[in-house]
Amino acid sequence: MIHLQHIRKLYQTSDVETVALDNISLRINQGDFVAIMGPSGCGKSTFLNILGMLDNPTSGKYIFDGKDISNASEATLLEIRKVKLGFIFQSFNLIDELTVEENLELGLIYNHVGRQDRKARVRTMMERVGISHRGRHFPHQLSGGQQQRVAIGRALVGNPLLVLADEPTGNLDSAHGHEVMSMLRELNNAGTSIVMVTHSGEHAQWAKRTIQLLDGRVAGNDGEATD
Amino acid sequence: MIHLQHIRKLYQTSDVETVALDNISLRINQGDFVAIMGPSGCGKSTFLNILGMLDNPTSGKYIFDGKDISNASEATLLEIRKVKLGFIFQSFNLIDELTVEENLELGLIYNHVGRQDRKARVRTMMERVGISHRGRHFPHQLSGGQQQRVAIGRALVGNPLLVLADEPTGNLDSAHGHEVMSMLRELNNAGTSIVMVTHSGEHAQWAKRTIQLLDGRVAGNDGEATD
Ligand SMILES: Nc1ncnc2c1ncn2[C@@H]1O[C@H](COP(=O)(O)OP(=O)(O)OP(=O)(O)O)[C@@H](O)[C@H]1O
Ligand SMILES: Nc1ncnc2c1ncn2[C@@H]1O[C@H](COP(=O)(O)OP(=O)(O)OP(=O)(O)O)[C@@H](O)[C@H]1O
Numbered sequence: 001m002i003h004l005q006h007i008r009k010l011y012q013t014s015d016v017e018t019v020a021l022d023n024i025s026l027r028i029n030q031g032d033f034v035a036i037m038g039p040s041g042c043g044k045s046t047f048l049n050i051l052g053m054l055d056n057p058t059s060g061k062y063i064f065d066g067k068d069i070s071n072a073s074e075a076t077l078l079e080i081r082k083v084k085l086g087f088i089f090q091s092f093n094l095i096d097e098l099t100v101e102e103n104l105e106l107g108l109i110y111n112h113v114g115r116q117d118r119k120a121r122v123r124t125m126m127e128r129v130g131i132s133h134r135g136r137h138f139p140h141q142l143s144g145g146q147q148q149r150v151a152i153g154r155a156l157v158g159n160p161l162l163v164l165a166d167e168p169t170g171n172l173d174s175a176h177g178h179e180v181m182s183m184l185r186e187l188n189n190a191g192t193s194i195v196m197v198t199h200s201g202e203h204a205q206w207a208k209r210t211i212q213l214l215d216g217r218v219a220g221n222d223g224e225a226t227d
Numbered sequence: 228m229i230h231l232q233h234i235r236k237l238y239q240t241s242d243v244e245t246v247a248l249d250n251i252s253l254r255i256n257q258g259d260f261v262a263i264m265g266p267s268g269c270g271k272s273t274f275l276n277i278l279g280m281l282d283n284p285t286s287g288k289y290i291f292d293g294k295d296i297s298n299a300s301e302a303t304l305l306e307i308r309k310v311k312l313g314f315i316f317q318s319f320n321l322i323d324e325l326t327v328e329e330n331l332e333l334g335l336i337y338n339h340v341g342r343q344d345r346k347a348r349v350r351t352m353m354e355r356v357g358i359s360h361r362g363r364h365f366p367h368q369l370s371g372g373q374q375q376r377v378a379i380g381r382a383l384v385g386n387p388l389l390v391l392a393d394e395p396t397g398n399l400d401s402a403h404g405h406e407v408m409s410m411l412r413e414l415n416n417a418g419t420s421i422v423m424v425t426h427s428g429e430h431a432q433w434a435k436r437t438i439q440l441l442d443g444r445v446a447g448n449d450g451e452a453t454d
């Protein structure tokens with residue numbers, strides 16, 4: 001389903017060149033559940049952003065469903081992201097001017113779902129992540145963990161084929177963290193592919209395999225081999 | 228040193244009243260190291276903001292160093308915060324337009340420290356939290372955990388008497404998390420009082436006592452009794 005080959009990502013600031021990713025190759029198949037761990041600053045979010053087509057690699061190939069999208073136009077990438085990807089951001093990226101309900105509805109914007117159906121799906125998701133009582137609040141009126149759960153809900157409400165989650169339980173107590181992991185496990189059992197960055201060794205156990213990154217490279221992994 | 232009595236905090240939005248804190252009383256003595264845990268949304272950040280004089284309780288008393296500051300002016304509170312408090316925010320609150328070095332220097336702005344001394348202290352702190360190579364970067368050019376470490380550095384660089392930390396290790400891998408906790412332990416040994424909100428049971432162990440919050444109330448605590 002996804003084949004990343006020799007991905008490199010460089011950042012250039014006025015006096016420092018950062019090699020954020022240094023030759024990463026990875027295959028992700030339909031139904032996979034991969035956890036990515038590694039020290040702060042080692043390239044996990046950068047990797048996830050490239051996987052999620054939100055950023056371009058400096059060099060290397062990205063094959064998606066057999067098609068080389070390494071140099072695809074923004075329009076093409078948008079089409080793929082719209083129907084296939086759900087992204088949970090490390091810093092949530094909620095829209096401050098929209099209520100919780102409206103933020104969640106954004107996750108259905110490309111699904112061509114009728115209004116009734118959309119309202120019902122949003123209501124179900126709010127119950128699922130435990131924020132039903134916050135539907136008409138704005139993000140700044142929520143706790144950190146509540147904001148995280150809205151971000152999770154928005155990514156999942158549209159039933160994407162591939163979920164990219166950047167530290168989805170970082171602001172959650174163990175009970176809520178467990179809730180989120182069991183929701184991801186359930187989705188994976190139903191066929192959704194998941195790539196999850198996490199600092200929690202405990203939550204990484206829920207995945208089928210774990211990949212360790214270090215200084216922008218794959219340091220080691222268990223389960224299926226990367227190439 | 229700090230005595231909070233019967234603190235209540237209510238939020239009113241158009242159709243929902245939230246009782247964020249419902250009768251919290253707590254004593255914090257010089258040299259204390261208190262961990263606060265509890266489910267997402269139970270009132271921990273709200274409590275810390277009131278403790279840090281960034282927010283006023285709806286009712287209840289706040290005695291600081293024997294002085295009732297429950298109705299103190301913003302000017303008075305600012306004076307106390309400036310010299311005595313260091314705050315690590317759950318969402319970091321870094322200044323986007325300033326470099327990492329400049330953000331750290333903000334922590335010394337009230338210390339009347341000469342330029343040479345200020346530069347030296349900032350350099351030491353950057354080494355301490357492992358971001359020396361990022362001094363001239365801007366917050367958006369850092370990883371989530373690097374931003375968190377800048378937030379930590381800024382709060383601690385001025386040697387405050389009381390450190391209020393809202394989930395300071397949420398975005399850190401276990402090695403960096405350990406670094407941060409041992410830095411807090413060291414400060415506490417030297418006399419700094421610390422109140423730390425955390426979702427990590429493991430990091431709560433570094434404190435002298437843990438208080439559990441639930442639905443805006445103190446649910447239980449170990450070590451010294453609260454009143
Ligand atoms: N400005 C506001 N208006 C309305 N409700 C608010 C506001 N700020 C916070 N709340 C509510 O007050 C309650 C406590 O929030 P708080 O941020 O203290 O929780 P928390 O324990 O820090 O949670 P977390 O672990 O998720 O960070 C939450 O239910 C939250 O939605
Ligand atoms: N726009 C940018 N310009 C320069 N350097 C950047 C930029 N964005 C990220 N970096 C650097 O690239 C490296 C990898 O960042 P990334 O966000 O992928 O780390 P991470 O593994 O997700 O870390 P964390 O666990 O702290 O979230 C870091 O050293 C970071 O400072």
Ligand SMILES: [Mg+2]
Binds near residue numbers: 166370371372
């Ligand atoms: Mg990251």
Ligand SMILES: [Mg+2]
Binds near residue numbers: 143144145271272317
């Ligand atoms: Mg909080």
